[in-house]
Amino acid sequence: QVQLVESGGGLVQAGGSLRLSCAASTRTFSRYAMGWFRQAPGKEREFVAAISWSGLSTYYADSVKGRFAISRDNAKNTGYLRINSLKPEDTAVYYCAAYLSTTTPVAATPVAYNLWGQGTQVTVSS
Secondary structure, three states: OEEEEEEEOOEEEEOOOOEEEEEEEOOHHHHHHEEEEEEOOOEEHHHHHHHHEOOOOEEEOOOOOOOOOEEEEEHHHHEEEEEEOOOHHEEEEEEEEEEEEOOOOOOOOOOOOEOOOOOOOEEEEE
Protein backbone atom coordinates (compact mmCIF):
# COMPACT_ATOMS: atom_id res chain seq x y z
CA GLN A 1 0.00 0.00 0.00
CA VAL A 2 1.40 3.37 -1.03
CA GLN A 3 1.76 5.83 1.82
CA LEU A 4 1.92 9.61 1.69
CA VAL A 5 3.64 11.57 4.43
CA GLU A 6 3.32 15.34 4.70
CA SER A 7 5.75 17.63 6.45
CA GLY A 8 6.57 21.31 6.66
CA GLY A 9 3.61 22.70 8.53
CA GLY A 10 3.92 24.96 11.53
CA LEU A 11 3.06 28.26 13.15
CA VAL A 12 3.85 31.33 11.09
CA GLN A 13 2.94 34.98 11.15
CA ALA A 14 0.65 36.48 8.57
CA GLY A 15 2.60 37.39 5.47
CA GLY A 16 5.06 34.58 5.94
CA SER A 17 5.73 31.55 3.77
CA LEU A 18 5.88 27.80 4.11
CA ARG A 19 6.75 24.90 1.87
CA LEU A 20 4.87 21.70 2.51
CA SER A 21 6.25 18.40 1.30
CA CYS A 22 4.52 15.12 0.52
CA ALA A 23 6.73 12.06 0.31
CA ALA A 24 5.32 8.98 -1.40
CA SER A 25 6.46 5.45 -0.58
CA THR A 26 6.51 4.29 -4.18
CA ARG A 27 8.97 4.39 -7.05
CA THR A 28 6.06 4.79 -9.44
CA PHE A 29 5.04 8.20 -8.11
CA SER A 30 5.22 9.53 -11.66
CA ARG A 31 2.08 7.54 -12.49
CA TYR A 32 0.04 9.46 -9.93
CA ALA A 33 -1.81 12.72 -10.12
CA MET A 34 -1.43 14.63 -6.88
CA GLY A 35 -3.47 17.18 -5.02
CA TRP A 36 -3.47 19.25 -1.88
CA PHE A 37 -6.55 19.81 0.22
CA ARG A 38 -7.13 21.60 3.50
CA GLN A 39 -9.64 21.42 6.31
CA ALA A 40 -10.22 24.14 8.85
CA PRO A 41 -12.03 23.47 12.14
CA GLY A 42 -15.74 23.11 11.58
CA LYS A 43 -15.42 23.25 7.81
CA GLU A 44 -15.45 20.72 5.03
CA ARG A 45 -12.27 19.60 3.33
CA GLU A 46 -11.60 21.86 0.38
CA PHE A 47 -9.50 21.64 -2.74
CA VAL A 48 -6.36 23.79 -2.82
CA ALA A 49 -4.23 22.69 -5.77
CA ALA A 50 -3.46 19.74 -8.02
CA ILE A 51 -0.76 18.69 -10.42
CA SER A 52 -0.63 16.17 -13.21
CA TRP A 53 1.64 13.13 -13.25
CA SER A 54 4.20 14.95 -15.38
CA GLY A 55 4.05 18.22 -13.50
CA LEU A 56 3.16 20.06 -16.69
CA SER A 57 -0.43 20.82 -15.69
CA THR A 58 -1.39 22.58 -12.49
CA TYR A 59 -4.72 23.63 -11.06
CA TYR A 60 -5.63 25.97 -8.22
CA ALA A 61 -8.63 27.00 -6.20
CA ASP A 62 -9.54 30.60 -6.94
CA SER A 63 -8.91 31.52 -3.32
CA VAL A 64 -5.21 30.62 -3.50
CA LYS A 65 -4.24 31.57 -7.05
CA GLY A 66 -1.17 33.75 -7.09
CA ARG A 67 -0.11 32.77 -3.56
CA PHE A 68 0.20 28.98 -3.71
CA ALA A 69 2.45 26.98 -6.01
CA ILE A 70 2.26 23.24 -6.44
CA SER A 71 5.17 21.26 -7.83
CA ARG A 72 6.64 17.79 -7.81
CA ASP A 73 9.93 15.99 -8.19
CA ASN A 74 9.22 12.52 -9.52
CA ALA A 75 12.85 11.49 -9.13
CA LYS A 76 12.43 12.05 -5.38
CA ASN A 77 8.87 10.72 -5.25
CA THR A 78 7.87 13.97 -3.56
CA GLY A 79 5.33 16.69 -4.11
CA TYR A 80 5.38 20.21 -2.75
CA LEU A 81 3.09 23.10 -1.95
CA ARG A 82 4.66 26.52 -1.59
CA ILE A 83 2.46 28.94 0.32
CA ASN A 84 3.27 32.64 0.21
CA SER A 85 1.67 35.67 1.82
CA LEU A 86 -0.02 33.52 4.43
CA LYS A 87 -3.28 34.77 5.88
CA PRO A 88 -5.04 33.76 9.11
CA GLU A 89 -7.77 32.18 6.98
CA ASP A 90 -5.19 29.77 5.59
CA THR A 91 -5.08 28.11 9.00
CA ALA A 92 -6.03 24.46 8.50
CA VAL A 93 -4.77 20.92 8.34
CA TYR A 94 -3.26 20.42 4.90
CA TYR A 95 -3.49 17.01 3.27
CA CYS A 96 -1.77 15.67 0.21
CA ALA A 97 -3.58 13.07 -1.85
CA ALA A 98 -2.95 11.05 -4.99
CA TYR A 99 -4.54 8.69 -7.47
CA LEU A 100 -3.27 6.72 -10.44
CA SER A 101 -3.61 8.83 -13.54
CA THR A 102 -1.47 9.81 -16.50
CA THR A 103 -4.14 11.97 -18.08
CA THR A 104 -5.44 15.48 -17.64
CA PRO A 105 -7.28 17.30 -16.27
CA VAL A 106 -6.61 16.37 -12.67
CA ALA A 107 -9.54 16.03 -10.32
CA ALA A 108 -10.38 18.70 -7.77
CA THR A 109 -12.81 16.59 -5.77
CA PRO A 110 -11.66 14.53 -2.75
CA VAL A 111 -13.62 11.46 -3.84
CA ALA A 112 -11.34 11.00 -6.85
CA TYR A 113 -8.31 10.46 -4.61
CA ASN A 114 -7.72 7.07 -3.01
CA LEU A 115 -4.41 7.83 -1.29
CA TRP A 116 -4.19 10.34 1.56
CA GLY A 117 -1.56 11.53 3.95
CA GLN A 118 -2.12 12.10 7.64
CA GLY A 119 -2.11 15.88 7.30
CA THR A 120 0.13 18.66 8.54
CA GLN A 121 -1.10 21.61 10.59
CA VAL A 122 -0.60 25.14 9.33
CA THR A 123 -1.44 27.91 11.77
CA VAL A 124 -1.19 31.55 10.77
CA SER A 125 -1.17 34.19 13.47
CA SER A 126 -2.33 37.72 12.79
